[in-house]
Amino acid sequence: MIEFQNVSKRYPNGFEALKNINLKIEQGEFVAVIGLSGAGKSTLIRTINRMHDITEGTLTVDGTNVMELQGKQLRTFRRKIGMIFQSFNLITRTTVIKNVLTAFVPELPWWRALLGIFTKEEKIAALESLDKMGILDKAFVRADQLSGGQQQRVALARTLAQNPQIILADEPVASLDPITARQVMDDFLRINQDMNITVIINIHHVELALQYATRVVGIREGKIVYDGPASQVDQDILDSIYQGQKEEASA
Numbered sequence: 001m002i003e004f005q006n007v008s009k010r011y012p013n014g015f016e017a018l019k020n021i022n023l024k025i026e027q028g029e030f031v032a033v034i035g036l037s038g039a040g041k042s043t044l045i046r047t048i049n050r051m052h053d054i055t056e057g058t059l060t061v062d063g064t065n066v067m068e069l070q071g072k073q074l075r076t077f078r079r080k081i082g083m084i085f086q087s088f089n090l091i092t093r094t095t096v097i098k099n100v101l102t103a104f105v106p107e108l109p110w111w112r113a114l115l116g117i118f119t120k121e122e123k124i125a126a127l128e129s130l131d132k133m134g135i136l137d138k139a140f141v142r143a144d145q146l147s148g149g150q151q152q153r154v155a156l157a158r159t160l161a162q163n164p165q166i167i168l169a170d171e172p173v174a175s176l177d178p179i180t181a182r183q184v185m186d187d188f189l190r191i192n193q194d195m196n197i198t199v200i201i202n203i204h205h206v207e208l209a210l211q212y213a214t215r216v217v218g219i220r221e222g223k224i225v226y227d228g229p230a231s232q233v234d235q236d237i238l239d240s241i242y243q244g245q246k247e248e249a250s251a
């Protein structure tokens with residue numbers, strides 16, 4: 001379980017991006033975080049794996065105080081949490097399989113990482129992840145030869161190879177066309193349902209958020225203004241999240 005207790009986050013320049021956040025997310029939930037650009041969605045999800053430090057309150061994952069983790073403990077903790085970005089973050093000039101194998105690099109002795117030497121077991125695990133994402137046939141293709149949707153699937157396969165408990169996704173479909181975006185959302189749903197992995201998505205596309213997530217967290221100016229079932233989100237709730245700027249936000 002992920003638990004925020006009275007969490008605030010102030011950036012070094014003094015800007016308070018999160019204000020007194022209280023939130024509990026159980027294992028296996030599918031949560032969409034929605035809100036206007038600049039509301040604090042990305043900051044919120046990036047505190048969970050300590051990409052950003054909180055500055056007030058307590059944040060725990062399965063009872064572990066995230067802010068107390070250091071060094072090896074922090075690295076081990078981060079392996080439990082996969083991260084997916086809008087820009088896929090692949091090494092585009094190399095093959096798909098090599099991209100997935102990078103999931104193992106943090107655990108390797110430095111010389112194996114340096115030489116790019118992977119065991120048979122690691123290679124099999126990487127191929128299995130690609131198979132789960134339905135792109136095994138692309139294993140030996142260069143990543144930059146793939147479409148955006150296929151590249152996001154490779155990123156998901158790389159994340160699955162690290163056997164995560166939680167996947168954080170920061171605008172994962174924002175740069176995809178509407179049909180491909182749905183296919184990638186289907187992948188997130190399948191991962192969530194078949195593997196009981198918690199999925200937390202920062203997404204500005206409200207329709208997709210309501211269709212795929214079971215729970216919606218609405219953020220406005222760093223505060224949670226809605227937290228509840230996606231099925232109960234109505235126009236009044238959307239207005240409270242977007243302050244009547246919904247058209248502008250989803251344009």
Ligand code: ADP
Pocket residue numbers: 011012013015017035036037038039040041042043044202
């Ligand atoms: P969202 O994901 O909802 O678009 P962000 O979490 O990226 O919002 O940003 C929330 C607010 O924090 C914005 O006003 C943004 O300008 C500010 N912010 C983000 N990163 C930094 C930073 N490194 N330093 C100062 N302010 C930041």
